[in-house]
Amino acid sequence: MYDDIRLAERTDTMTDVKIAARNVNVHYGDNHAIKDVSVDIGDRAVTSFIGPSGCGKSTFLRCINRMNDTIDICRVTGDIELNGQDINDKSVDPVQLRAKVGMVFQKPNPFPKSIYDNIAYGPRIHGLARNKAELDEIVEKSLRRGAIWDEVKDRLNAPGTGLSGGQQQRLCIARAIATEPEVLLMDEPCSALDPIATAKVEELIDELRQNFSVVIVTHSMQQAARVSQRTAFFHLGHMVEFGETGQIFTNPQDERTESYITGRIG
Amino acid sequence: MTDLTQARSLTELDPRTKKRNAAEKRFRAYGVSAIAIGVVFLVILLWNIISAGLPAYTQTSLKLDVALTQEEVDKAESAVVKTTRYRKMIEAAMVAALQDQGIENPFSKSRDLVRMLSTGAPATLRDAVLADPSLVGQTSQFEFFMSSRADGYMKGRVTREDLARDKNLTPLHLDVIDRLVDAGMVERGFNWNFIFGVDASEARPEQAGMGASILGSFYMMMVVLMAAVPIGVATAIYLEEFAPQNWFTDLIEINISNLAAVPSIVFGILGIAAFIQFGGGVMGIAGFKQSVPLVGGLVLSLMTLPTIIIATRASLKAVPPSIRDAALGLGASKTQAVFHHVLPLALPGILTGTIIGLAQALGETAPLLLIGMIGLVATSYPEGFVSGFTEPNSAMPAQIYQWATRADPAFYERAWGGIIILLVFLLSMNIIAIILRRRFERRW
Amino acid sequence: MSASTLFLVIAVIAIVGFFVGRHRALATADGSIRRLHSLPQYYGSHVAVLSFAPAVLVLAVWSIAQPLVIGGSVQSQILPSDIPEGRDISLVMTEVRTLADGLSLAVSSGDMTAAEADNAQTFIGDLRDRLGALGVALGGDVRPSVLAAAQSYRSATATGDLIRTVLVLALAGGAFLFAFRQIAPDFRARNTVERAVRVILIGCASIAILTTVGIVLSLIFNTIQFFKLYPWQDFLFGTTWSPSFQGASELGILPLLWGTLYISFVALAVAVPIGLFAAVYLSEYATPRVRAIAKPALEVLAGIPTIVYGLFALLTVGPFLLAAFGEDGVLGVNWMQGGTAVMTAGLVMGIMLIPFVSSLSDDIINSVPQAMRDGSLGLGATKSETIKTVVLPAALPGIVGAILLAASRAIGETMIVVFGAGAAARLDLNPFEAMTTVTAKIVSQLTGDGDFNSPEALVAFALGMTLFIMTLGLNVLALRIVRKYREQYE
Structure with missing residues (x-):
């Protein structure tokens, strides 16, 4: 149903820079995983990171909301600024940062709680609702925006783990937007899903662009082409090329990008 | 709502986040204090054991020259109670020694004076004479243990106030002891008797030792080694390598996991009913009676079995299937594959598990109480190596229990001292297990 | 022969069987291992296992059953009046056994002739002292009925032991010959040995079940005994x-x-x-x-x-x-x-x-x-x-x-x-x-x-x-x- 590579609608103005990363390096013990990466991520746009396995794209993504803090042997250097503030600054509370920069993971990971409690979890810990009615409202709104409301509205008290894989992933996306983040990081959100569920999630990502800055890591070049406005290509820890998605896919500047896109490396 | 989040700066913490971070700190502090409490308990326990137990390793004794004449010895040996005369000899020697040293003897009866010595002193003298008859007709120096009270005074455990209501020793004795110390006749030395000696009756804590019970424990460990280890390893091999998936296998598995949780005292009840009542009583098997290391060892074997089985299975499981496949691919039978390849590779793990199981059995007390390892004063070593299995004896934890129930601070000191020996054994076994694991651990 | 000597004899037969079987296997194959189905030591083990296992099994079962059977039949000779007040008959049976063992000990140590032991009733008054001198401690003076029971216990045990010895040795020898004659180059000795190994492993694994059964039985029997003497309601609901x-x-x-x-x-x-x-x-x-x-x-x-x-x-x-x-x-x-x-x-x-x-x-x-x-x-x-x-x-x-x-x-x-x-x-x-x-x-x-x-x-x-x-x-x-x-x- 898609053409070979259907390029996403180009309404990219790229005026506001939401996240600016400069000379980011990441070490896992002795392993130098990210080498000198600099990138600007725009507001209200989808940016995709592509590249072969182990190229560091997920690692870089996890730097943006400091999820790498949870790994003992991981060291991050360089500047990453969100709205002009250095997120690695000592005075920044990673908890507050993560409330602004939400994350969706590769494998759907609903909590073993009810659907309602899964969504309400973020608003509850961040104190976004003053009372039960407000919370109900947030839950409904998030589930609607996660394009899953119609499927679960009759069983909000059923466990989230009982949903199908695609539903679980949309639940996790809804859970992430319930905290009203400014940036949404998605780490291969469709890798565990079948094509139909993938299509639904992709549609959802396109809608989310209206309100959020979305960063998506993906293995699938088609997916990057379909959903993103800007694309960064990672290879062996380096960011090789970064530009408008159309540009990257039709006229790559770097030899390695071209080899990857045409299927010679990867 | 969007305004709310947009308004938050990353560096300025809003009150809610501050509260949440405080809760985080508190939670973390609970964790740290839980660990700290555990470690503090451990330190208190160990410090308590060492400080209370170390005094048991020294003993105060009196160096005394005793003149032994043939006539006196003959008289003593022909009497019914043979030690009485030897006591008289010691009394005389002590009175003489006090005179020599110019120490005033405050007692009119010399019998009162020797109360500061162990009541076992005459027997010590007699044993020395019997062991070396050439001593007769000479004056030679002997070392006699002081009584537990006098010993306690030297160790600071007994004070003059304590003796106010004491029938055995008076402050007058302590004055004499002080002078004897000045004269160099009373000294505290290392107490080998505590490690190698046998238990003594309630009146003579100073002479009680762990030796016999260490041997009793040793015999029981031999039984465990001979019974539980082969059976446990064989069971594990069967379950892990051969057993088909059927109800019988399930039954064995359920049994093993439940046996691991049966309280040890229930194994003691099994010991009474199955080995002593049935085996010894109904069946008339000679070795199955109370207080016998053989029975104790069998009870401990049954108790240790699950530990050994579980450890062996874990180490068999850790051998990758590729090894089995390789052997089978060369035309080895299943049995050959297991016994030639899997078992040798799993051996270090099995050994570690066995040692840990043995350590657990060594420290176990409750079942031993029921099969009569207490209530017997183990005053002698077994006569021969084999008969050691079937001669009534004690065991280290049972001996400690017995001393702890004798309600005399001198015996409490011995009980703590005995615990030190027990822990040294356990510690060395565990260290051996750790070294084995470190040295032979293989990562696949 | 006592059970332990019998066991040793069987063990010796098995060890001999191992070497004989191994030798025979090599001989049938004219010294060439490649013509044998299994390695020579499997033939040896086959003979050893076959002569050892059945005989020992019979020995074990017999040794467990014999005292129970004889004890049961001798029990009837004990008069109710010989059982002390408030005690169980098992106490008297222990006495019977001690006495029987004591007499055997006296005979074997040469302190008594066999005839004397059989006529022990004639010097029943001295019996306690004479056995006491041998280290056999009896609780009290020997009563005639107890001695009679001990005598029949002794003779029945002697007969039983004799039958046991003959049976077990015959079994071991017969199995030895049977296994020996089975040996031929294409006989699958390894398979039978491995089957035996498997049986041993299963036997060991069953110990876990036996232990549980032992625990349950020893608890149940004595608990029932207790409830016969003391009402269970008072036990379960008593507050004192x-x-x-x-x-x-x-x-x-x-x-x-x-x-x-x-x-x-x-x-x-x-x-x-x-x-x-x-x-x-x-x-x-x-x-x-x-x-x-x-x-x-x-x-x-x-x-x-x-x-x-x-x-x-x-x-x-x-x-x-x-x-x-x-x-x-x-x-x-x-x-x-x-x-x-x-x-x-x-x-x-x-x-x-x-x-x-x-x-x-x-x-x-x-x-x-x-x-x-x-x-x-x-x-x-x-x-x-x-x-x-x-x-x-x-x-x-x-x-x-x-x-x-x-x-x-x-x-x-x-x-x-x-x-x-x-x-x-x-x-x-x-x-x-x-x-x-x-x-x-x-x-x-x-x-x-x-x-x-x-x-x-x-x-x-x-x-x-x-x-x-x-x-x-x-x-x-x-x-x-x-x-x-x-x-x-x-």
């Missing part, structure tokens, strides 16, 4: 525990159960929070270095024998608590009368259980998938919020299982309560009061006198039964919960 060996005992289990549960509760109240927080800290916060030190340190607590904890309770914790809560105590509250109390035992038992709770919970918390934590942290939850609202609820079934296992440990613990809890059975709420437990009473009822037939001693088996059922129930429940939990994440 006052055994007296003069009779008129009141043996109600309720005060003991209460003490057991109360002490276990105190122990868990100490161990569960500390153990759980320690586990959370070790698995979620601690750096590898802290973990490498703190985890083994806690586990040392688990390796210390319970007798040490018992002594710690009796000599250290008890006096310490008394100094704080007792009369003239530091706190001036005078709640405590003596060093032994529910608090003393519970506190020490709690310390003992800390590593038990923490290492079990640690495993369970570690098995909660990292994705669950990431999901929560990615939403901006703090670590403690993640633990409290995601990790612990997910791990809850496993933790409940761990706590149940700890409870089962607490209920079955003996040494700490023997030393720390006191001896008085009480139904009381004051935790500073001395109370006693099921396990402590099993010890006190079964140590000392060797007479197992009074209700005061037999009650220990009923107590053991109660304890066994309680711990088994808790364990089965806990294992089921933990297994369910494991399946959830596998």
Whole structure:
């Protein structure tokens, strides 16, 4: 149903820079995983990171909301600024940062709680609702925006783990937007899903662009082409090329990008 | 709502986040204090054991020259109670020694004076004479243990106030002891008797030792080694390598996991009913009676079995299937594959598990109480190596229990001292297990 | 021949069989191993196994059955008047056996001729002294009927032993010849040997079942015996525990159960929070270095024998608590009368259980998938919020299982309560009061006198039964919960 590579609608103005990363390096013990990466991520746009396995794209993504803090042997250097503030600054509370920069993971990971409690979890810990009615409202709104409301509205008290894989992933996306983040990081959100569920999630990502800055890591070049406005290509820890998605896919500047896109490396 | 989040700066913490971070700190502090409490308990326990137990390793004794004449010895040996005369000899020697040293003897009866010595002193003298008859007709120096009270005074455990209501020793004795110390006749030395000696009756804590019970424990460990280890390893091999998936296998598995949780005292009840009542009583098997290391060892074997089985299975499981496949691919039978390849590779793990199981059995007390390892004063070593299995004896934890129930601070000191020996054994076994694991651990 | 000599003879036959079989196999193949189906030693083992196993099996069964059968038939010769008042016939049977063995000993040591022993009735008055000189201790003077029973016991045993010897040796020899003649180059010796190995392994595995059966039987038989002497209603619902060996005992289990549960509760109240927080800290916060030190340190607590904890309770914790809560105590509250109390035992038992709770919970918390934590942290939850609202609820079934296992440990613990809890059975709420437990009473009822037939001693088996059922129930429940939990994440 898609053409070979259907390029996403180009309404990219790229005026506001939401996240600016400069000379980011990441070490896992002795392993130098990210080498000198600099990138600007725009507001209200989808940016995709592509590249072969182990190229560091997920690692870089996890730097943006400091999820790498949870790994003992991981060291991050360089500047990453969100709205002009250095997120690695000592005075920044990673908890507050993560409330602004939400994350969706590769494998759907609903909590073993009810659907309602899964969504309400973020608003509850961040104190976004003053009372039960407000919370109900947030839950409904998030589930609607996660394009899953119609499927679960009759069983909000059923466990989230009982949903199908695609539903679980949309639940996790809804859970992430319930905290009203400014940036949404998605780490291969469709890798565990079948094509139909993938299509639904992709549609959802396109809608989310209206309100959020979305960063998506993906293995699938088609997916990057379909959903993103800007694309960064990672290879062996380096960011090789970064530009408008159309540009990257039709006229790559770097030899390695071209080899990857045409299927010679990867 | 969007305004709310947009308004938050990353560096300025809003009150809610501050509260949440405080809760985080508190939670973390609970964790740290839980660990700290555990470690503090451990330190208190160990410090308590060492400080209370170390005094048991020294003993105060009196160096005394005793003149032994043939006539006196003959008289003593022909009497019914043979030690009485030897006591008289010691009394005389002590009175003489006090005179020599110019120490005033405050007692009119010399019998009162020797109360500061162990009541076992005459027997010590007699044993020395019997062991070396050439001593007769000479004056030679002997070392006699002081009584537990006098010993306690030297160790600071007994004070003059304590003796106010004491029938055995008076402050007058302590004055004499002080002078004897000045004269160099009373000294505290290392107490080998505590490690190698046998238990003594309630009146003579100073002479009680762990030796016999260490041997009793040793015999029981031999039984465990001979019974539980082969059976446990064989069971594990069967379950892990051969057993088909059927109800019988399930039954064995359920049994093993439940046996691991049966309280040890229930194994003691099994010991009474199955080995002593049935085996010894109904069946008339000679070795199955109370207080016998053989029975104790069998009870401990049954108790240790699950530990050994579980450890062996874990180490068999850790051998990758590729090894089995390789052997089978060369035309080895299943049995050959297991016994030639899997078992040798799993051996270090099995050994570690066995040692840990043995350590657990060594420290176990409750079942031993029921099969009569207490209530017997183990005053002698077994006569021969084999008969050691079937001669009534004690065991280290049972001996400690017995001393702890004798309600005399001198015996409490011995009980703590005995615990030190027990822990040294356990510690060395565990260290051996750790070294084995470190040295032979293989990562696949 | 005695059973042990017979066993040795069979063993020698088997060893000879090994070498003969091995030699024969090589001979049939003209010395060329390649023509044999199995390696030569398998042929040897085949002969050895076949001559050893059936003979030993028969020997074992015969040796177990013979005394039972003969004892049963001899029992009828004992007159009811010979059984002492209030005693069991088994006591007299022990005497019969001792006497029979004593006579045999006297004959074999040359102290008596065989004829003399058969006519022992003629010098029955001297019998006790004569046997006593040989080290055979008899309880009292020999009664004629007991001696008659002992005589027939002796002769029946002698006949039985003779039949046993012949039978067993014939079996061993026959099997030896049979196996020997089977040997041929294409005989599959390895397969039969491996089958034998498998049978041995199954036999060993069955010991676990036998042990359980043994426990259950020994508990049930003696419990039934107890309920014949003492009404079960009074045992299960009685609120007084006052055994007296003069009779008129009141043996109600309720005060003991209460003490057991109360002490276990105190122990868990100490161990569960500390153990759980320690586990959370070790698995979620601690750096590898802290973990490498703190985890083994806690586990040392688990390796210390319970007798040490018992002594710690009796000599250290008890006096310490008394100094704080007792009369003239530091706190001036005078709640405590003596060093032994529910608090003393519970506190020490709690310390003992800390590593038990923490290492079990640690495993369970570690098995909660990292994705669950990431999901929560990615939403901006703090670590403690993640633990409290995601990790612990997910791990809850496993933790409940761990706590149940700890409870089962607490209920079955003996040494700490023997030393720390006191001896008085009480139904009381004051935790500073001395109370006693099921396990402590099993010890006190079964140590000392060797007479197992009074209700005061037999009650220990009923107590053991109660304890066994309680711990088994808790364990089965806990294992089921933990297994369910494991399946959830596998």
